[in-house]
Amino acid sequence: MNTDMGAYVNETLGRLSDEFYTAAVILYAVAMALFLVALAMQVKAKTVVGAAAQEQARELVAAGASSTPEADPAPALDARTPGKISGPPVRRRPRSARLSAAVYPVVFLGLAAHIASIVLRGYATDRMPWGNMYEFISLTSAACVAGGLVALRKTSYRPMMSFVLLPVVLMMYIGGTALYTQAAPVVPALKSYWLAIHVSVISISSGILLVSGVLSVLFLIKQRWPEKSSMLPSSESLDRVAYKCVVVGFPLLGLGIVFGAIWAESSWGRYWGWDPKETVSFISWVVYAAYLHARATVGWRTAAAWINVAGFVTLLFNLFAINLVVSGLHSYAGL
Incomplete structure:
Protein backbone atom coordinates (compact mmCIF):
# COMPACT_ATOMS: atom_id res chain seq x y z
CA MET A 1 0.00 0.00 0.00
CA ASN A 2 1.58 3.24 -1.19
CA THR A 3 1.03 6.43 0.78
CA ASP A 4 3.04 8.86 -1.37
CA MET A 5 1.73 12.42 -1.41
CA GLY A 6 -0.58 11.49 1.44
CA ALA A 7 -2.95 9.57 -0.81
CA TYR A 8 -4.30 6.05 -0.50
CA VAL A 9 -3.23 3.55 -3.18
CA ASN A 10 -4.28 -0.09 -3.09
CA GLU A 11 -1.51 -1.89 -4.94
CA THR A 12 -3.43 -5.19 -5.07
CA LEU A 13 -6.34 -3.59 -6.90
CA GLY A 14 -3.86 -1.75 -9.10
CA ARG A 15 -2.26 -5.02 -10.21
CA LEU A 16 -5.68 -6.60 -10.73
CA SER A 17 -6.66 -3.62 -12.89
CA ASP A 18 -3.55 -4.17 -15.01
CA GLU A 19 -4.44 -7.84 -15.46
CA PHE A 20 -7.94 -7.00 -16.65
CA TYR A 21 -6.42 -4.43 -19.02
CA THR A 22 -4.14 -7.11 -20.50
CA ALA A 23 -7.07 -9.52 -20.80
CA ALA A 24 -9.09 -6.89 -22.66
CA VAL A 25 -6.27 -6.29 -25.15
CA ILE A 26 -5.95 -10.03 -25.79
CA LEU A 27 -9.70 -10.49 -26.27
CA TYR A 28 -9.88 -7.51 -28.63
CA ALA A 29 -6.94 -8.86 -30.66
CA VAL A 30 -8.51 -12.33 -30.89
CA ALA A 31 -11.87 -10.87 -31.94
CA MET A 32 -10.20 -8.65 -34.53
CA ALA A 33 -8.33 -11.61 -36.05
CA LEU A 34 -11.45 -13.80 -36.17
CA PHE A 35 -13.51 -11.02 -37.74
CA LEU A 36 -10.84 -10.68 -40.43
CA VAL A 37 -11.04 -14.45 -41.01
CA ALA A 38 -14.82 -14.11 -41.38
CA LEU A 39 -14.32 -11.36 -43.97
CA ALA A 40 -11.83 -13.53 -45.86
CA MET A 41 -14.30 -16.42 -45.84
CA GLN A 42 -16.98 -14.08 -47.15
CA VAL A 43 -14.76 -12.95 -50.02
CA LYS A 44 -13.86 -16.56 -50.86
CA ALA A 45 -17.52 -17.60 -50.84
CA LYS A 46 -18.45 -14.75 -53.19
CA THR A 47 -15.58 -15.70 -55.50
CA VAL A 48 -16.69 -19.35 -55.62
CA VAL A 49 -20.32 -18.43 -56.24
CA GLY A 50 -19.33 -15.99 -58.97
CA ALA A 51 -17.14 -18.57 -60.69
CA ALA A 52 -19.91 -21.18 -60.49
CA ALA A 53 -22.42 -18.75 -61.98
CA GLN A 54 -20.09 -17.94 -64.88
CA GLU A 55 -19.46 -21.65 -65.53
CA GLN A 56 -23.20 -22.34 -65.55
CA ALA A 57 -23.78 -19.47 -67.94
CA ARG A 58 -21.13 -20.83 -70.31
CA GLU A 59 -22.73 -24.28 -70.20
CA LEU A 60 -26.14 -22.86 -71.01
CA VAL A 61 -24.75 -20.90 -73.94
CA ALA A 62 -22.90 -23.96 -75.20
CA ALA A 63 -26.05 -26.07 -75.00
CA GLY A 64 -28.03 -23.45 -76.87
CA ALA A 65 -30.40 -22.83 -74.03
CA SER A 66 -33.44 -20.80 -74.96
CA SER A 67 -33.86 -17.37 -73.41
CA THR A 68 -37.58 -17.99 -73.06
CA PRO A 69 -38.39 -18.90 -69.48
CA GLU A 70 -39.77 -22.41 -69.14
CA ALA A 71 -42.73 -23.34 -67.06
CA ASP A 72 -41.96 -24.43 -63.56
CA PRO A 73 -41.74 -28.19 -63.23
CA ALA A 74 -44.35 -30.02 -61.24
CA PRO A 75 -43.55 -30.25 -57.55
CA ALA A 76 -41.75 -33.45 -56.67
CA LEU A 77 -43.12 -35.90 -54.15
CA ASP A 78 -41.08 -36.62 -51.10
CA ALA A 79 -40.06 -40.28 -51.32
CA ARG A 80 -39.74 -40.56 -47.56
CA THR A 81 -43.28 -39.34 -46.92
CA PRO A 82 -45.83 -40.52 -49.51
CA GLY A 83 -48.10 -37.75 -50.71
CA LYS A 84 -45.94 -35.00 -49.21
CA ILE A 85 -44.54 -32.42 -51.58
CA SER A 86 -40.87 -31.70 -50.90
CA GLY A 87 -40.16 -28.04 -50.40
CA PRO A 88 -37.03 -26.10 -51.24
CA PRO A 89 -33.91 -27.05 -49.27
CA VAL A 90 -33.38 -25.16 -46.05
CA ARG A 91 -30.63 -22.59 -46.58
CA ARG A 92 -28.06 -22.44 -43.83
CA ARG A 93 -26.29 -19.24 -42.93
CA PRO A 94 -22.87 -18.88 -44.55
CA ARG A 95 -19.93 -19.94 -42.42
CA SER A 96 -18.66 -16.36 -42.37
CA ALA A 97 -21.94 -15.16 -40.83
CA ARG A 98 -21.88 -17.94 -38.24
CA LEU A 99 -18.29 -17.09 -37.31
CA SER A 100 -19.12 -13.38 -36.97
CA ALA A 101 -22.06 -14.21 -34.71
CA ALA A 102 -19.80 -16.38 -32.53
CA VAL A 103 -17.06 -13.72 -32.31
CA TYR A 104 -19.34 -10.79 -31.46
CA PRO A 105 -19.79 -11.83 -27.79
CA VAL A 106 -15.99 -11.95 -27.45
CA VAL A 107 -15.93 -8.19 -28.01
CA PHE A 108 -18.51 -7.72 -25.23
CA LEU A 109 -16.39 -9.91 -22.95
CA GLY A 110 -13.34 -7.80 -23.78
CA LEU A 111 -15.28 -4.60 -23.06
CA ALA A 112 -16.45 -6.02 -19.72
CA ALA A 113 -12.83 -6.77 -18.76
CA HIS A 114 -11.84 -3.31 -19.99
CA ILE A 115 -14.47 -1.56 -17.88
CA ALA A 116 -13.47 -3.69 -14.88
CA SER A 117 -9.89 -2.50 -15.38
CA ILE A 118 -10.97 1.14 -15.36
CA VAL A 119 -13.19 0.73 -12.30
CA LEU A 120 -10.52 -1.15 -10.34
CA ARG A 121 -7.98 1.54 -11.23
CA GLY A 122 -10.32 4.10 -9.73
CA TYR A 123 -10.77 2.12 -6.53
CA ALA A 124 -7.02 1.49 -6.31
CA THR A 125 -6.20 5.22 -6.42
CA ASP A 126 -9.38 6.56 -4.79
CA ARG A 127 -9.92 9.01 -7.66
CA MET A 128 -11.29 9.21 -11.19
CA PRO A 129 -9.13 6.82 -13.22
CA TRP A 130 -8.19 9.11 -16.09
CA GLY A 131 -5.45 11.31 -14.71
CA ASN A 132 -2.57 10.35 -17.04
CA MET A 133 -1.96 9.22 -20.62
CA TYR A 134 -2.25 5.50 -19.85
CA GLU A 135 -5.62 5.95 -18.17
CA PHE A 136 -6.92 8.42 -20.76
CA ILE A 137 -6.05 6.05 -23.61
CA SER A 138 -7.79 3.24 -21.76
CA LEU A 139 -10.99 5.26 -21.33
CA THR A 140 -10.94 6.52 -24.93
CA SER A 141 -10.42 2.99 -26.24
CA ALA A 142 -13.32 1.69 -24.15
CA ALA A 143 -15.54 4.46 -25.54
CA CYS A 144 -14.42 3.57 -29.06
CA VAL A 145 -15.30 -0.12 -28.61
CA ALA A 146 -18.66 0.72 -27.02
CA GLY A 147 -19.43 3.17 -29.82
CA GLY A 148 -18.47 0.58 -32.41
CA LEU A 149 -20.73 -2.04 -30.86
CA VAL A 150 -23.66 0.36 -30.99
CA ALA A 151 -22.96 1.74 -34.48
CA LEU A 152 -22.26 -1.69 -36.00
CA ARG A 153 -24.90 -3.67 -34.14
CA LYS A 154 -26.59 -4.89 -37.37
CA THR A 155 -25.57 -8.43 -38.26
CA SER A 156 -24.21 -7.44 -41.68
CA TYR A 157 -22.05 -4.71 -40.12
CA ARG A 158 -20.50 -6.75 -37.32
CA PRO A 159 -17.34 -7.88 -39.18
CA MET A 160 -16.49 -4.17 -39.57
CA MET A 161 -15.60 -4.25 -35.86
CA SER A 162 -12.26 -5.68 -36.94
CA PHE A 163 -11.32 -2.29 -38.40
CA VAL A 164 -12.52 -0.48 -35.27
CA LEU A 165 -10.58 -2.85 -33.02
CA LEU A 166 -7.36 -2.35 -35.00
CA PRO A 167 -6.63 1.21 -33.73
CA VAL A 168 -7.97 0.24 -30.31
CA VAL A 169 -5.51 -2.65 -29.96
CA LEU A 170 -2.65 -0.46 -31.19
CA MET A 171 -3.49 2.37 -28.79
CA MET A 172 -3.94 0.04 -25.84
CA TYR A 173 -0.69 -1.76 -26.62
CA ILE A 174 1.18 1.55 -26.72
CA GLY A 175 -0.63 2.71 -23.59
CA GLY A 176 0.14 -0.51 -21.73
CA THR A 177 3.83 -0.54 -22.66
CA ALA A 178 5.48 2.78 -23.57
CA LEU A 179 2.96 4.95 -21.71
CA TYR A 180 2.17 2.72 -18.77
CA THR A 181 2.04 4.40 -15.35
CA GLN A 182 1.56 2.58 -12.07
CA ALA A 183 -1.50 3.37 -10.00
CA ALA A 184 -0.68 6.55 -8.09
CA PRO A 185 -2.21 9.87 -7.05
CA VAL A 186 -2.57 12.59 -9.66
CA VAL A 187 -0.58 15.81 -9.69
CA PRO A 188 -2.10 18.62 -7.59
CA ALA A 189 -3.33 20.54 -10.68
CA LEU A 190 -5.69 17.66 -11.54
CA LYS A 191 -7.28 17.40 -8.10
CA SER A 192 -10.59 18.89 -9.17
CA TYR A 193 -14.10 17.65 -9.82
CA ILE A 221 -11.68 2.48 -49.92
CA LYS A 222 -15.09 1.30 -51.15
CA GLN A 223 -15.29 4.28 -53.50
CA ARG A 224 -11.77 3.79 -54.85
CA TRP A 225 -11.71 -0.01 -55.17
CA PRO A 226 -15.33 -1.25 -55.26
CA GLU A 227 -14.49 -4.68 -56.66
CA LYS A 228 -11.62 -5.39 -54.27
CA SER A 229 -13.71 -4.29 -51.27
CA SER A 230 -16.80 -6.35 -52.01
CA MET A 231 -16.80 -7.66 -48.44
CA LEU A 232 -17.61 -4.18 -47.11
CA PRO A 233 -21.16 -2.85 -46.77
CA SER A 234 -22.38 -0.40 -49.39
CA SER A 235 -20.84 3.06 -49.59
CA GLU A 236 -24.18 4.56 -48.59
CA SER A 237 -24.31 2.44 -45.42
CA LEU A 238 -20.74 3.31 -44.39
CA ASP A 239 -21.36 7.01 -45.02
CA ARG A 240 -24.64 6.98 -43.10
CA VAL A 241 -23.22 5.27 -40.00
CA ALA A 242 -20.13 7.52 -40.01
CA TYR A 243 -22.40 10.56 -40.13
CA LYS A 244 -24.51 9.31 -37.22
CA CYS A 245 -21.37 8.87 -35.11
CA VAL A 246 -20.31 12.46 -35.79
CA VAL A 247 -23.80 13.73 -34.96
CA VAL A 248 -23.34 12.19 -31.49
CA GLY A 249 -19.63 12.88 -30.98
CA PHE A 250 -19.46 16.44 -32.28
CA PRO A 251 -21.68 18.12 -29.64
CA LEU A 252 -19.92 16.09 -26.92
CA LEU A 253 -16.58 17.38 -28.18
CA GLY A 254 -17.93 20.94 -28.03
CA LEU A 255 -19.18 20.41 -24.48
CA GLY A 256 -15.83 18.97 -23.47
CA ILE A 257 -14.04 22.04 -24.81
CA VAL A 258 -16.43 24.34 -22.95
CA PHE A 259 -15.96 22.38 -19.71
CA GLY A 260 -12.20 22.59 -20.21
CA ALA A 261 -12.41 26.38 -20.61
CA ILE A 262 -14.37 26.67 -17.36
CA TRP A 263 -11.80 24.50 -15.57
CA ALA A 264 -8.97 26.60 -17.06
CA GLU A 265 -10.52 29.78 -15.66
CA SER A 266 -10.69 28.30 -12.16
CA SER A 267 -7.15 26.86 -12.36
CA TRP A 268 -5.20 29.38 -14.43
CA GLY A 269 -7.37 32.50 -14.25
CA ARG A 270 -8.34 32.58 -17.93
CA TYR A 271 -10.84 30.69 -20.09
CA TRP A 272 -8.67 30.39 -23.18
CA GLY A 273 -4.95 30.86 -23.72
CA TRP A 274 -4.23 29.11 -27.03
CA ASP A 275 -2.29 26.39 -25.26
CA PRO A 276 -1.27 23.68 -27.81
CA LYS A 277 -3.91 21.28 -26.45
CA GLU A 278 -6.60 23.95 -26.61
CA THR A 279 -5.57 24.99 -30.12
CA VAL A 280 -5.63 21.49 -31.60
CA SER A 281 -8.93 20.71 -29.83
CA PHE A 282 -10.43 23.82 -31.42
CA ILE A 283 -9.03 22.78 -34.82
CA THR A 302 -16.57 11.97 -50.88
CA ALA A 303 -15.13 15.36 -49.89
CA ALA A 304 -16.95 15.11 -46.56
CA ALA A 305 -15.38 11.69 -45.94
CA TRP A 306 -11.92 13.16 -46.52
CA ILE A 307 -12.70 15.95 -44.04
CA ASN A 308 -13.83 13.35 -41.52
CA VAL A 309 -10.55 11.48 -41.96
CA ALA A 310 -8.73 14.78 -41.37
CA GLY A 311 -10.65 15.12 -38.10
CA PHE A 312 -9.62 11.56 -37.24
CA VAL A 313 -5.97 12.54 -37.76
CA THR A 314 -6.28 15.65 -35.57
CA LEU A 315 -7.74 13.56 -32.74
CA LEU A 316 -4.82 11.13 -32.84
CA PHE A 317 -2.34 14.02 -33.08
CA ASN A 318 -3.94 15.70 -30.09
CA LEU A 319 -3.93 12.45 -28.15
CA PHE A 320 -0.28 11.53 -28.68
CA ALA A 321 1.84 14.35 -30.12
CA ILE A 322 0.48 17.18 -27.98
CA ASN A 323 0.79 15.21 -24.76
CA LEU A 324 4.17 13.63 -25.47
CA VAL A 325 6.07 15.98 -27.79
CA VAL A 326 4.75 19.52 -27.38
CA SER A 327 5.21 21.17 -24.01
CA GLY A 328 2.21 23.00 -22.58
CA LEU A 329 -0.05 23.44 -19.60
CA HIS A 330 -1.82 20.16 -20.48
CA SER A 331 1.35 18.04 -20.29
CA TYR A 332 0.11 15.53 -17.75
CA ALA A 333 1.28 12.35 -19.47
CA GLY A 334 2.42 10.89 -16.17
CA LEU A 335 5.66 9.60 -17.73
Missing part, protein backbone atom coordinates in the same frame (compact mmCIF):
# COMPACT_ATOMS: atom_id res chain seq x y z
CA TRP A 194 -13.65 18.98 -13.35
CA LEU A 195 -11.35 16.02 -13.99
CA ALA A 196 -14.38 13.76 -13.82
CA ILE A 197 -16.45 16.01 -16.08
CA HIS A 198 -14.11 17.52 -18.66
CA VAL A 199 -11.82 14.56 -19.32
CA SER A 200 -14.60 11.95 -19.42
CA VAL A 201 -16.64 13.95 -21.95
CA ILE A 202 -13.60 14.58 -24.15
CA SER A 203 -12.61 10.91 -23.96
CA ILE A 204 -16.08 9.58 -24.80
CA SER A 205 -16.48 12.00 -27.71
CA SER A 206 -13.03 11.07 -29.02
CA GLY A 207 -13.88 7.37 -28.90
CA ILE A 208 -17.10 7.87 -30.86
CA LEU A 209 -15.41 10.11 -33.43
CA LEU A 210 -12.65 7.54 -33.91
CA VAL A 211 -15.33 5.04 -34.99
CA SER A 212 -16.61 7.57 -37.50
CA GLY A 213 -13.11 8.12 -38.85
CA VAL A 214 -12.57 4.40 -39.38
CA LEU A 215 -15.87 4.12 -41.25
CA SER A 216 -14.99 7.08 -43.48
CA VAL A 217 -11.68 5.41 -44.35
CA LEU A 218 -13.63 2.29 -45.34
CA PHE A 219 -16.03 4.48 -47.35
CA LEU A 220 -13.13 5.95 -49.33
CA SER A 284 -10.66 19.36 -34.40
CA TRP A 285 -13.98 21.00 -33.57
CA VAL A 286 -13.74 23.22 -36.68
CA VAL A 287 -12.86 20.24 -38.88
CA TYR A 288 -15.89 18.27 -37.70
CA ALA A 289 -18.11 21.32 -38.15
CA ALA A 290 -16.81 21.52 -41.72
CA TYR A 291 -17.58 17.82 -42.16
CA LEU A 292 -21.20 18.27 -41.10
CA HIS A 293 -21.54 21.21 -43.49
CA ALA A 294 -19.97 19.28 -46.38
CA ARG A 295 -22.05 16.19 -45.58
CA ALA A 296 -25.23 18.28 -45.94
CA THR A 297 -24.09 19.63 -49.34
CA VAL A 298 -25.25 17.74 -52.41
CA GLY A 299 -22.41 16.03 -54.24
CA TRP A 300 -19.91 16.44 -51.41
CA ARG A 301 -20.09 12.97 -49.85
